[in-house]
Amino acid sequence: MQVSYYPGCSLEGTALDYAASIDGVATLLDLELVELDDWNCCGASAAHSLNHRLSLALPTRNLMIADRAGRDVVAPCALCFNRLKVAEKALTGGKGAELDVPYRGAIKIWDLLDYLTQDAFLTTISQKVVKPLEGLKAVCYYGCLVARPPAITDKADYENPQNMERLLKVLGVTPLEWSFKTDCCGAGLAVARPDIIHTLVQRLYERALAAGADCFVVSCQMCQANLDFSQERISEKFGRDYYLPVFYFTELIALAFGFPKVKAWLEGHLVDPLPLLQKKGLIHHIAPRLKPPFEEI
Amino acid sequence: MENKTPVTSHIAIQALRPAYALPERLTRDHLLVSSCYQCRKCSGGCPLTFAMDLLPDRVIRLALLGQEDMVLNCRTIWVCSSCETCTTRCPNGIDIAGVMDWLKEAAVQRGRAIPESDVANFHRFFLEAVRDGGGRLPEALLMRRFTLYQIKSGHSAWEVLRNLKLGWKLLRRGRLSLRTHPLHNKKEVSAIFKESGF
Numbered sequence: 001m002q003v004s005y006y007p008g009c010s011l012e013g014t015a016l017d018y019a020a021s022i023d024g025v026a027t028l029l030d031l032e033l034v035e036l037d038d039w040n041c042c043g044a045s046a047a048h049s050l051n052h053r054l055s056l057a058l059p060t061r062n063l064m065i066a067d068r069a070g071r072d073v074v075a076p077c078a079l080c081f082n083r084l085k086v087a088e089k090a091l092t093g094g095k096g097a098e099l100d101v102p103y104r105g106a107i108k109i110w111d112l113l114d115y116l117t118q119d120a121f122l123t124t125i126s127q128k129v130v131k132p133l134e135g136l137k138a139v140c141y142y143g144c145l146v147a148r149p150p151a152i153t154d155k156a157d158y159e160n161p162q163n164m165e166r167l168l169k170v171l172g173v174t175p176l177e178w179s180f181k182t183d184c185c186g187a188g189l190a191v192a193r194p195d196i197i198h199t200l201v202q203r204l205y206e207r208a209l210a211a212g213a214d215c216f217v218v219s220c221q222m223c224q225a226n227l228d229f230s231q232e233r234i235s236e237k238f239g240r241d242y243y244l245p246v247f248y249f250t251e252l253i254a255l256a257f258g259f260p261k262v263k264a265w266l267e268g269h270l271v272d273p274l275p276l277l278q279k280k281g282l283i284h285h286i287a288p289r290l291k292p293p294f295e296e297i
Numbered sequence: 298m299e300n301k302t303p304v305t306s307h308i309a310i311q312a313l314r315p316a317y318a319l320p321e322r323l324t325r326d327h328l329l330v331s332s333c334y335q336c337r338k339c340s341g342g343c344p345l346t347f348a349m350d351l352l353p354d355r356v357i358r359l360a361l362l363g364q365e366d367m368v369l370n371c372r373t374i375w376v377c378s379s380c381e382t383c384t385t386r387c388p389n390g391i392d393i394a395g396v397m398d399w400l401k402e403a404a405v406q407r408g409r410a411i412p413e414s415d416v417a418n419f420h421r422f423f424l425e426a427v428r429d430g431g432g433r434l435p436e437a438l439l440m441r442r443f444t445l446y447q448i449k450s451g452h453s454a455w456e457v458l459r460n461l462k463l464g465w466k467l468l469r470r471g472r473l474s475l476r477t478h479p480l481h482n483k484k485e486v487s488a489i490f491k492e493s494g495f
Contacts, residue, residue: 009433009434009436012474012478013474014436016472017472040432040433040486046419046423048398049417049420050402050420050495051424052398052399054424054495057492058486058489061485061489144379145381148380148384149384149385149392183380184378188379188419189376191419192416193415196378268470
C-alpha cells in the first residue's frame with residue numbers, strides 16, 4: 001500500500017529518531033511512504049506570526065505536489081499537518097483566491113497517528129504483537145495542533161481524542177486517564193522563551209505523575225522535544241527529580257513487535273528510557289549508551 | 298495580571314480618540330471581533346495567561362474599541378503559542394488566535410516597539426533560515442544565528458552556554474543535522490518569499 005509522505009523539516013534534524021522509527025514501522029506494516037517530491041518548509045509558527053500570505057503560500061506548494069501525486073498525504077508533524085489543512089481550507093473555501101492554483105482536492109490530509117490507527121491497521125498491529133508491553137503505564141499526550149481548531153482539522157473528538165489509547169491497549173500498554181492530553185507544551189516558544197516552556201512542561205510532568213504514569217507517549221516531535229529536552233532543567237528549577245521517558249507511539253509499536261532497531265532509536269532521547277524498560281522487564285541487557293546510528297549528521 | 302499593562306499618557310489620549318479603522322480592518326479579514334460578548338471563555342482556557350499582560354478577552358475587546366496602541370504594543374500577542382484553544386472554544390466563532398497573528402503582523406509592519414523582541418526575532422530568523430537554506434529549515438543555521446543574536450543583544454553568558462550545552466547534547470544523540478537540505482527547485486520557494494513581501 002502506498003501513501004504520500006510529508007516528513008517536514010524537523011524530521012531531518014532534531015527528530016531524526018522519530019523519522020527512523022516511522023520508516024521502521026511503515027516497513028513492518030507493509031506501508032510504502034512515498035515522500036513528496038521536493039517538498040518545502042511549511043513556515044510553521046514563524047510564517048503565520050509574521051506574514052499571513054507566506055503562511056498560506058508555503059504549505060500550498062506542498063499541497064499542490066501532493067495533489068498532483070494523487071495519493072492521500074500523511075504528515076507526522078502536528079504543525080505541518082495543521083498548515084496543510086489551513087491551506088486546504090483556504091483553497092476549497094474561497095479564501096485562497098489570491099493563491100491562484102488549480103487545486104483538485106481529491107486527496108485527504110492525514111495526521112500520522114490517525115492514519116495508523118484506522119481499524120485495518122489496528123487489526124494488523126494486533127496480529128504482529130509478539131511482546132505485549134505489559135506493566136507499562138502511560139499518559140497519551142496528543143498536543144494541540146492535530147486536534148485544533150476542529151474547523152481546520154476536521155476532527156470530531158478534539159477535546160478528548162481516544163485513538164492513541166486504543167493503539168496502546170492493542171500493544172498491551174495501560175493508558176491512563178488524565179485531563180491534559182491536548183494541553184499546550186509551548187511549542188515554538190522553546191528557544192526564545194524557554195522559561196515559558198519550563199512552566200508548561202513542569203505542569204504536565206506533575207499531572208502525569210499524579211495520574212500514576214511511568215512515561216509519556218506522543219505523536220508530535222515538537223511535544224517530544226519540549227518534554228524530553230527540558231526534563232533535566234525543570235528538575236533543577238523546581239527541585240524534584242523527574243524521570244518520565246517520552247516515547248513516540250511508533251517506537252512502542254516496534255518495541256511490541258520485538259523489532260531490534262528500537263534500541264538505536266531510543267538512543268536519541270535525552271531522557272534515557274532503558275532503565276524504565278528494564279525495570280518493567282521489556283528490554284534486556286543494557287549496553288552503555290552510544291552515539292545512535294542514524295544515517296544523517 | 299492586568300496591572301502590568303503600560304498605562305502611559307498617549308494611551309490615555311487614545312481612549313478618547315479610538316482608531317475605528319482597526320476593528321473594520323479585522324472584520325474585513327474575517328476576524329469578527331464585534332461578535333464578542335465577553336464570556337471570557339478564551340481567557341479561561343488559555344494556558345499562557347501567566348506570561349501575558351492583557352488577557353485574551355481584553356485584547357479582543359480593546360481591538361473592537363479601536364485601542365490600537367494597547368493591542369499592538371502588548372506582550373500577549375507574542376507569548377500566545379497559537380495552541381488554538383481559544384479559537385476552538387469561542388461560542389461566537391471568533392478566530393482569536395488568528396487575531397493575535399494579525400496584530401503581530403500589523404505591529405511589525407507599523408514599526409511598533411515590540412516588548413517580546415526575542416520571540417519576534419526568532420520568528421524572523423526562522424523564516425530567513427528557510428529562505429537562505431533553499432526552502433527547508435536548516436535547524437543548525439537557525440540556532441547559530443539566534444545564539445549570535447543573543448550574544449549581541451546582551452543575554453547572560455549563562456543562558457547562551459545553556460543553549461550551547463543543549464546543542465552539544467543533541468549532536469551527540471544524533472538529533473542535530475549539520476547538513477542543509479536545499480530543494481532542487483529552490484527558485485520556486487525564493488519566488489514565494491518575494492511575492493509575499495518577506
